[in-house]
Structures are given as structure tokens and as C-alpha cells.
Amino acid sequence: MEKQQLDKIIEKIKSWMEFANENNDPFIKFAVEYFAFNALLRLNFSRNRIVRDRTLIRRLKSYLAHRDKQIIKPEHIEEFKKIETILEDDGLAKLMEQAENDEVLSYEEAINYYKSLKNVES
Numbered sequence: 001m002e003k004q005q006l007d008k009i010i011e012k013i014k015s016w017m018e019f020a021n022e023n024n025d026p027f028i029k030f031a032v033e034y035f036a037f038n039a040l041l042r043l044n045f046s047r048n049r050i051v052r053d054r055t056l057i058r059r060l061k062s063y064l065a066h067r068d069k070q071i072i073k074p075e076h077i078e079e080f081k082k083i084e085t086i087l088e089d090d091g092l093a094k095l096m097e098q099a100e101n102d103e104v105l106s107y108e109e110a111i112n113y114y115k116s117l118k119n120v121e122s
Helices: 003-022 026-045 053-067 074-099 107-121
Strands: none
Touching (some): 003 026, 026 053
């Protein structure tokens, strides 16, 4: 759908919502809001022309459920990075403490050990 067509549809939907808000008759208000809601559903969640309302509502519910399950909200990213750094630094410090008494390998021994680890992963 072209942008101009899309803009016209969105403007029409907005005008329906304004009409519904201005109207005092509950039936007319309900009917116009339903038309506007249905048009928005079809605009956003219809992959083809023949889709039942129930399917569109299911798609909307699924979208809303997944949208709110974002692991880290944008406003918490900095806080998460600080916590992640603390955990990584603490983990590294513990690994260094554990490795203090380990045998020190020569360069050749370290290379061979590393290669053996790569072979195990494959």
C-alpha cells in the first residue's frame, strides 16, 4: 500500500474516532469506535483481505503480550550494564583467586592445551 493511501486511511480512522468522541448516542459511539478499531486491526494485522475479526484480535493480543516482554527496558540499560560489569569483574576476580595455585604453563604447553580445548568443542 502506498504511503498516500495509508495516510488517507489513518486520517479517516482519526475522523471516526473524533466523531465517536463528540457523539452522545451510545450505540452510534460504539458502532463508530468499532469501525475505527476494526480498520486499525486490519491495517496492522491483516496479511490478506479475508481475515476474521477473531483472528485479528488474536494477533493483536499476541503482539501486545510479546511487546511487553522485552527483557531489558531502554530506561534500565545503563543500570543493567553496571550490574553486568560488577558481576563480570567479581567473576574474574574469583577465577583469578582460584587459579593462583595452578601450575604455570610454558608457551608451548599453553598452545597445546588451547588446541586440545578447541578439539573437544568440535
